[in-house]
Amino acid sequence: MLDTIQNFFDRMVSQPEAANDAELTLELATAALLCEIVRADGKIDDSEQTALTQMLQRRFSLDDADVSELVQLAQQEVEESVDHYQFVRLINDRYDYQRKIALVQRMWQLAYADGELDPLEEARVRKLAELLHVEHNDFINAKLRAWEVLGLD
Template sequence: MLEAIQQFFQRTLVTSDEEEGPTLELATAALLCEVIRADYHNDQRELDALRSMLLRQFSIDEAAVDELMTIARQEVEHAVDHYQFVSLIKDSYSYAQRAELIRLMWQLAYADGELSPLEEHRIRRLADLLYVRHSDFIRAKLSVQETLDGSA
C-alpha cells in the first residue's frame, strides 16, 4: 500500500514537472528537428537519421522515440523562439555534450546527401546559442564530412 502511494506521488510530481517545461530529451529532439526543418523540406532520410540518433542517445524504446519525435516537431512548429530548449540544454549538458549535439546536427544536415545554406545557418545559430566555440563548430562539421567521405 505504501509503495502504491509513493508511486502515485512520483507520477504526479513527474507530470507537474513536465507541464512546467520541456524535458531534456524533448529539448534535444526539438533542436535537432530545427535542423531538419531549416531547409523547408522534410526528407525521410533525415527523419530516419533523427530516429536512430534518439534511439542511441536516450534509453527509451522505439514507441517512445516515435512519440518524442512527434511532440518535438509540434513544439518546434509552435515555438516562438528556442529559449526554453537552449536554456535547458545549457543548464544540463556539459560543454562536450553541447559540442556533440552540434556534431549530431551536422549529421542530420548531411543525412539527405546535401547541405543547404539554410541548414548550415541554423546550426551556426544554435551553436552560438549553446555557447559552442566556432572552432568546435567547424571541427564537428569537418568530422562529419570526413566520415561521409570515408563511407562513400
C-alpha cells in the same frame, strides 16, 4: 502518453528546479533542436527522418514507439514555440561543454543526412551553436567529425 509528456515538459520549462526527471526534459529539448535542423530547409525527406530516429534511439536508448512519440512532441513544440530559448536554456543549464559540442555534431549529421547541405540548414546549425555558446573552432571541428562519421569527402 503524449499529454503526460506535454504537461511534464511545460512544468519543466516553467520550473526546471522543481522537476524530478531532468533527463526526460533534456531528451525533449535535444529532440526539439534536432527537429529544427531537419525542418530548416522546409522539406523533410525520409533520409533525414530516419537519421533523426536512429540518432534519438542511440542517444537516449529508446524503442521505436518512444522515439516516435518524442519526435512528434518535439516537432509540435518547435512549431508552437516562438524561439529556441526554452530548449537552449535547458541544454545550457544541464549540458557540459563537451555534450554541447556532441549535440552540434549531431546537428551537422542531420543537416547532411540527405546528402546535401542546404544554406538554411547550415545557418540553423550555426545559430544554435552560437546560442549553445560553442566556440567557432569547435563548431567547425564538429562539422568535420560529422563528415567523417558520414563518410563524406
